[in-house]
Amino acid sequence: MQAVVARHPGLVLRPHMKTAKSVDVAALAAPGFGPITVSTIAEARYFAEAGWRDQIYAVGVTPQKLDQLAAIGGDIKLITDDVEAARAIADHPGGLRALVEIDVGEGRGGVTPESDELFTIATALGQRLAGVLAHAGHSYRGRDNPTMAATAEAERAGVVRAADRLREAGHAVPIVSMGSSPTALHAAHLDGVTELRAGVYMFGDLFQAQIGTHTLEDIALTVLxxxxxxxxxxxxxLVDAGALALSKDRSTEAAPHDYGFGLTLDRQGRDTLGGAIVARTHQEHGEVTGPSPLPDLAIGARLRIAPNHTCLTAAAHPHYWVVDGSDAIIGQWARVNFW
Amino acid sequence: MQAVVARHPGLVLRPHMKTAKSVDVAALAAPGFGPITVSTIAEARYFAEAGWRDQIYAVGVTPQKLDQLAAIGGDIKLITDDVEAARAIADHPGGLRALVEIDVGEGRGGVTPESDELFTIATALGQRLAGVLAHAGHSYRGRDNPTMAATAEAERAGVVRAADRLREAGHAVPIVSMGSSPTALHAAHLDGVTELRAGVYMFGDLFQAQIGTHTLEDIALTVLxxxxxxxxxxxxxLVDAGALALSKDRSTEAAPHDYGFGLTLDRQGRDTLGGAIVARTHQEHGEVTGPSPLPDLAIGARLRIAPNHTCLTAAAHPHYWVVDGSDAIIGQWARVNFW
Structure with missing residues (x-):
């Protein structure tokens, strides 16, 4: 992702730490305490205390959270798509700034680039306006490169159009932020965008491998x-990784290849079990089966499960065990869970 | 559940703490440090340290876990359906005992009551044999009272048959354990069973409400x-309870009423939003919609979400906030997460 950003002069990478939630990973993804994105107040506090002061808390903020966020210090920028929240931010003594969230086609949060609300919210923010931000979450519905490229261009064009309209109306719009791992990698160009947010690329998963974000071999997180x-x-x-250890995420159900609750690998992380998957989960039980006869496995034999959706699987665990090319543990990396 | 057990002279309740994972809840469910069931080594250690010494760790054990379990102390009984594991238990210097897991129709773990493996495993355990144990997880497939009662009877008859066969062959079988919340409540009688394990009844959820374990009003856990x-x-x-706060469990997808990712209640926990549900989730976003027009809700307005599957939703949180009949916080209860 750093190489993608380096190809676009002036573009900044603001990696989303919601997947890894780890200062050890942030040291690689945002070295030198570079800008980051976070998804919870717990992450904002954790990363600010560790030295990452330039953050965007990229979930629509509510008035009752402003005191907590202002108390963290640093430079935590908020997002909103609501005029009431914008007024609360402008009136808050903490000096917090915010970006207007732009809906570029996903239909989740945000106002559309052509909407009147864009101006209402920007005007309510006044001097606290820090920019505009879009997330093309609907890129996850794409299954081929042309569709992904079109979604990336819709995200880019939408957020840049919102910035242009605000600038024409006299607002300063320093930040024009877009990003998801798939759109960042499939965009033909990124003209007008000032920064890219992406997060899942750090670990990857079975779903991202199927929409072209990376290869199966790039998946960096497995459950032992x-x-x-x-x-x-x-x-x-039966294995002792069930619904709690893997999550109940079924992302690959709608993908070309359905991996159940995860792909079963050998202890070294190699795909040597003939495509065996975790077909069923209970709280602490997973049932591994596959199209080919499973090898003889002793009670207690160790396997690894590659996850459907790495953000949710990682969140089930208190920390990471770091392994080298085989499966020797060479470190433990921290995580900040909960809110 | 205590009332159900009290109707059967000699029957003991050994509540499964995998749902609540809390000493504060155990004090109500297993008062006086009564027998309990656990699903992880972390739970076993946590409850043993707090005084609950009589435990069944009810997930098939592996040889490499025996040292850890023996080191906890107390009286932690294991389960197995594998002769290799049984030999490892018998050979372990820690004096650990185990129950043979019986498959009464679910087709997950266990050996069938009529199998030869029943004797092989019991013989391998030798003096370490503590009894037999069944879990009719397929009760969750039932949707009406006659089906539930039939599943309960299959569970009871299967585990008692296994005990009888072992006794006829000369083995002592002190514990005959069955249980799931639905079968415990739907069983016509429990002759031959010595103890009931059940756990989800402590909190309840939208799925259990639909299979007759309790009413909707009995659901004790919600996400604010x-x-x-x-x-x-x-x-x-949009609300700030998404896939991480609610889990991606879709249990009610196959139930008569599909609640999406949860039923939306008002701040006091009342069903006043016309059946609105969390229809979509992203990591930190839930989208609430419903069949009736939603009331006017301010940014920051508080709602509660009743979960599909309380075991998985509870596991997403570090502790419980205890509220009285309205929504005033009157305490914080602990939880032991992870493994």
């Missing part, structure tokens, strides 16, 4: 598990 | 959230 039961009559083993 | 965006054009609001 062990065999707790052997069921050869149904070509299955 | 606030409105982060207003989208009247699509009769929706």
């Amino acid at each position: 598990t062990c065999v707790t039961g052997r069921k050869p009559a149904r070509n299955a083993v | 959230t606030c409105v982060t965006g207003r989208k009247p054009a699509r009769n929706a609001v």
Whole structure:
């Protein structure tokens, strides 16, 4: 992602730490305490205390959160698509600034680039306006490169159009922020954008591998598990990674290849089990089965599960064990969970 | 659940703490440090340190976990359906005992009551055999009282049959354990069973309400959230409880009423929003919509979400805020997460 950004003069990478939630990962993704994006107040505080002062808290803010956010210090920029929240930000003594959230086609948060609300909110923010921000979450619905490129261009053009309209009306719009891992990688150009937010690229997952963000081999996060039961009559083993350890995310259900609750790899993280997947989960049980006969596995044999959706799987765990090319542990990395 | 058990002389309640994972809840569910069931080694250690010494760790054990479990002390009984694991238990110097897991129709873990493996495993355990245990997880597939009662009877008859066969062969089988919240409540009788394990009944959820475990009004756990965006054009609001705060569990997808990712209640926990549900989730966003027009809600307005599957939703949070009949906080209860 750093290489993508380096190809665009003037563009800044503001990686989204919602996936990794780790200062150890931030040291790689945003070295030198560069700008970052966060998704919770807990992340904002954690990263600010560690030295990352330039943040965007990229979930629509509410008035009752402003005191907490202002108390963190640093330069935490908020986002809003609501005039009431904009007024509360402008009136807050903490000096907090905010970006207007732009809907570029996902239909989640944001106002559209051509809307009148764009002006109402910007005017309510007044001197606290820091820019505009878009997230093309609907890129996750794309399945081929031309569709992804079109979504990326819709995101770019939408957020730049919103910035242009505000500037024509006399507002200063220093930040024009877009980003998701897929659109960042599929955009033909990024003219007018000042910064890219992307997060899932740091670890990758089975879903992102299917929409062209990276290859299967690039998936950096797996769940280590062990065999707790052997069921050869149904070509299955039970493992101690279930719904809590993997999450119930079924992202790949709608992808070309449905991996159930995750792809089963060997202890070294190699795809040597013939495409076996976690077909069922219970709270602490996963059932691994596959199209080919499973190898003989002893009770306690260790396997790894590659996740459907790495953000949710990572959130189930208190920290990361870092392994080298095989499976020797070479470190433990921190995480900030909860809110 | 205590009343159900009290109707059966000699029957003991061994509540499953995997849902609540809280000493404060255990003090109500297993008062006087009564027997409990746990699902992780972290739970086993946490509850043993707090005084609950009589435990069943009810997930198939593996040899590499025995040292950790033995080091906890207390009386932690294991389960297994594998002769290799049974031999490791019998050979372990820690004196750990185990129950043989019986498959009474779910087709997850366990050996069937009529199998030869039942004897092989019991013989391998030798003096370490503590009993037999069944879990009719397939009760969750039932949708009416006669089906639930039949599943409960299959669970009871299966585990008692396994105990009888082992006793006929000369084994002592002190514990005959069955249980899930639905089968415990739907069983016509429990002859031959010595203890009931059930856990989700402590909090309840939208799925259990639909299979007759309790009523909607009995759901004791909700996620407090606030409105982060207003989208009247699509009769929706965005809230700050998303996939991480609610879990991605979609249990009610296959139930008579599909609640999406949860039922939206007002701040006092009352069903006054006309059946509005969380229809979509992203990591930190939920989108609430419903069949009736939503009331006017300010930015920051507080709502509560009743969960599809309380075990998974509770696991997303570091502790519980205890509220009285309205929404005044009267305490904080602990939880033990992770493994």
